[in-house]
Amino acid sequence: MNAAVIVAGGSGERSGLAGGKQLASIAGEPVLAHTLRAVAGCGLIDHIVVVAHPDRVAEYRQTAVAPVAPQQPVEIVGGGATRQLSVAAGLAAVPSDAELIAVHDGARPLITPDVITDAIEALGADPTVDGVVVGHPAYDTIKVVDADGRVMRTADRATLWIAQTPQVFRASALRRAYASAAAGGLEGTDDAALVEAAGGTVLMVPGPRDNIKVTVPEDLTLVERALAERGRVRG
């Protein structure tokens, strides 16, 4: 069986969205509900763990999980002080017989079941790979800069990809990477970085251009319009 961990434990204090970005409303439903519906719509996911703000588990259940009513079992656990600790809390709730674990940001509601399916299948198709990351090649010029803001060099854009989520891993590789990071005090900027640090092989796969992470209030309108264009909500 395959599991998904939806990371929605951030306080969203930086977002300017009252009450946190996960429960901010898009077309009458919380951001997280839209995300959950997409994950639950992926036929290859059998069990879902939602990592919620630790003080608001009941509120998340009532406003974001119950209305979606996924077919799969959904557990809601409280998150930690950092994203990495939140994912670790989610992993602890994933059934031990899970073979693949997909990690997805609760604040990326424009993800579709198809993209998650494609990522899972890409991982399944290549036994030499421990994880698959959805993202896109870098569009903008990227500079390597020193602490004073001076450009040291222009990065070779052809080799750079922006990493988003979902990120799908073999459960054993992800659990080992998290254990190793916790033991070594390693902080990664994403889950794949921990798997890479533990010696795992990670493959990038191209995802949709609009898979944005809701960060500022303006993003809500952007997401609402995109969903309306897809016919998932009334425009």
Next chain:
Amino acid sequence: MNAAVIVAGGSGERSGLAGGKQLASIAGEPVLAHTLRAVAGCGLIDHIVVVAHPDRVAEYRQTAVAPVAPQQPVEIVGGGATRQLSVAAGLAAVPSDAELIAVHDGARPLITPDVITDAIEALGADPTVDGVVVGHPAYDTIKVVDADGRVMRTADRATLWIAQTPQVFRASALRRAYASAAAGGLEGTDDAALVEAAGGTVLMVPGPRDNIKVTVPEDLTLVERALAERGRVRG
């Protein structure tokens, strides 16, 4: 005196915007008109060169330049087959007594006079610097990937900046860099890359989060709303 080159010569064929993105309408005016108004509103710019699509110079003049009626002289020249050749065409039209030259993408209409002023002043304040680039630190995790899509490593995000425009240079450094690139067949992904390649020192300065480059049709609505919020157009 200081000059600005507004690069608006792209055909916009990839944008899905009929007629090219520079003349696509936002609140009843072409994208380029909004950009030009911001550049012309910067009190430190004395002369403006607009690099237009080579077949559409008259149309650009009539629809995007005349309605804005900048105080400064504005020249319109035809662009080349690549962005780099278009900037080179613009540089050739910049008066020879220009001390500083700001290069800005015509498709970034959310720039403000203040940001351009700040960039010019940052360059003026540091005689050891040849150019200043407006951008922002990388928000997302960035992976260095091989030709097969396998992640070689996660880049150290703390050192990475996304480079946008305006980019402001000492005229001598920019002209020398372009001459050197032309002689050596060097292609850069931005103007600063050519100055760096010629041994120049470039400084990144933080710009506004919303300084997007209009690329797909959805971006037009995004820009329109941002302008309305600023009170520059009717909402």
